[in-house]
Amino acid sequence: MHHKHWGHQCSPQYCPPNALPAQYDPPQVSPAKQYVSTNVLNTVKSHVHPSHNTTVNKHMITHKHYFPHTESVVNECYEQHVMCGRPYNPCCPPRRPFGY
Secondary structure, eight states, X not given: OOOOOTTOOOOOXXXXXXXXXXXXXXXXXXXXXXXXXXXXXXOOOOOOOOOOOOOOOOOOOOOOOOOOOXXXXXXXXXXXXXXXXXXXXXXXXXOOGGGO
C-alpha cells in the first residue's frame, strides 16, 4: 500500500554537475597607459667678454724763466738797454699793432 502524503514535499537529491567546455567572451581592453621619457641634452656655450685698460703716465715738465738784470755805471758813459720783444706770457696774448 502506498501512502500519499499531501502537502508534504521531499527534499531534492542533487546529481553531480556536468562540466561543460569553457566559453570565451570578447576581451575587454583598457585604454593604453601613456609614458613619457625625456632626454636632456646639456650644451655649455662660453661667452667671452674681453676688455682693455690703457694707463697713461703723464710727465709734467715745468719751465721756469728768470730774467736777471744787471746795471753798471761808468763815468762819462751811458748804457742803453732796448727790449726787442717781451717774454712770453700765456695769460696775456700779444697786442696787434693798429688794432688789426
